[in-house]
Amino acid sequence: MKKIYAAYKIRKTVSVIGVFDGVHRGHQKILKKAAAVSCRTGMKSLAITFHPHPREVLNPVLKIPLLTSTTHKHSLIGKTGIDLLLDLRFTKSLAMMRAEDFVRKILVDRLGIRALVVGKNFLFGYKGEGDFKLLKAMAKKYGFRLFGVEPLRVKGVQISSTTIRRAIEKGDLKTASLMLGRPVSVLGTVVKGRRVGRRLGFPTANINPHHEAIPPSGVYAVNARMRGKKYTAILNIGTRPTFNIKREPTIELYIFKFNKNIYNKDVEIIFKRKLRDEKKFSSVEALKTQIKKDISRLADHTILSAPAST
Numbered sequence: 001m002k003k004i005y006a007a008y009k010i011r012k013t014v015s016v017i018g019v020f021d022g023v024h025r026g027h028q029k030i031l032k033k034a035a036a037v038s039c040r041t042g043m044k045s046l047a048i049t050f051h052p053h054p055r056e057v058l059n060p061v062l063k064i065p066l067l068t069s070t071t072h073k074h075s076l077i078g079k080t081g082i083d084l085l086l087d088l089r090f091t092k093s094l095a096m097m098r099a100e101d102f103v104r105k106i107l108v109d110r111l112g113i114r115a116l117v118v119g120k121n122f123l124f125g126y127k128g129e130g131d132f133k134l135l136k137a138m139a140k141k142y143g144f145r146l147f148g149v150e151p152l153r154v155k156g157v158q159i160s161s162t163t164i165r166r167a168i169e170k171g172d173l174k175t176a177s178l179m180l181g182r183p184v185s186v187l188g189t190v191v192k193g194r195r196v197g198r199r200l201g202f203p204t205a206n207i208n209p210h211h212e213a214i215p216p217s218g219v220y221a222v223n224a225r226m227r228g229k230k231y232t233a234i235l236n237i238g239t240r241p242t243f244n245i246k247r248e249p250t251i252e253l254y255i256f257k258f259n260k261n262i263y264n265k266d267v268e269i270i271f272k273r274k275l276r277d278e279k280k281f282s283s284v285e286a287l288k289t290q291i292k293k294d295i296s297r298l299a300d301h302t303i304l305s306a307p308a309s310t
Helices: 025-041 054-058 070-078 099-110 132-142 161-170 173-180 196-200 284-304
Strands: 002-004 013-017 044-051 084-089 115-119 145-149 185-191 205-209 218-226 229-238 250-255 266-276
Touching: 013 025, 025 044, 025 115, 025 145, 044 070, 070 084, 099 132, 115 132, 132 145, 161 173, 173 266, 185 250, 205 266, 218 250, 229 266, 229 284, 250 266, 266 284
Parallel strands: 002 084, 013 044, 013 115, 044 084, 115 145
Antiparallel strands: 185 205, 185 266, 205 250, 218 229, 218 266, 229 250
């Protein structure tokens, strides 16, 4: 998938538009529909999305964690078969643009779209005044084809980024994964920490998540994906209560049989299951004993089930 820019002269595309936070199953259905129409017509498929997230511009006081950072989102969109990506900068002036002006000035005049694929519940323009009904009228007026995609449901609940975010923050990884169509994962960068894990004999990588929603505190069995390789790992999310360190929660990754320097490298953490809650131990030695049990438990399970790397 090639990323393009607002000034890029691209015409005659099958376009799909949305925020696509999480690139969940509902988003994937829309994106794959655009890719299918593209293959059938011979036109390039174009995903039009926004950065930053509109909520960050419209209500900056609300610090809502995203399901996917910009980098993570672009990577996921690229896996759906889309040819081109245009990440429009979302500004207050864009938020004030009337829906009909957006269609005419952006989609028709600037991009020259020939077909548009959206979810039937898609809203756009000033105060969300634009909807599928308006798009049908605009398609007829400006001569592009319009395809509407019905929302998807899981167990009777409509899939949405908000619903998935709430599930992750409650620790309901099963529901979140069902709606995402893949395991819950977080993209982050390895940063320097206090080296507590190394002093315990279990060197860990401290992860700075890219403003993504993360599960509650606890110890998790995960896979760590870096540069196309996947490793078995354990993740701790919490405040290290045994050490009485009063600070913001940290995310520490212990990768099995791994000793490479990965500072400043991006890693995708793929959650498999929760092993236990975080707790305060009576001593550092008791904590070390528990960590050994966690590793042994996961190692035994890994041997008995599927290999961890592909």
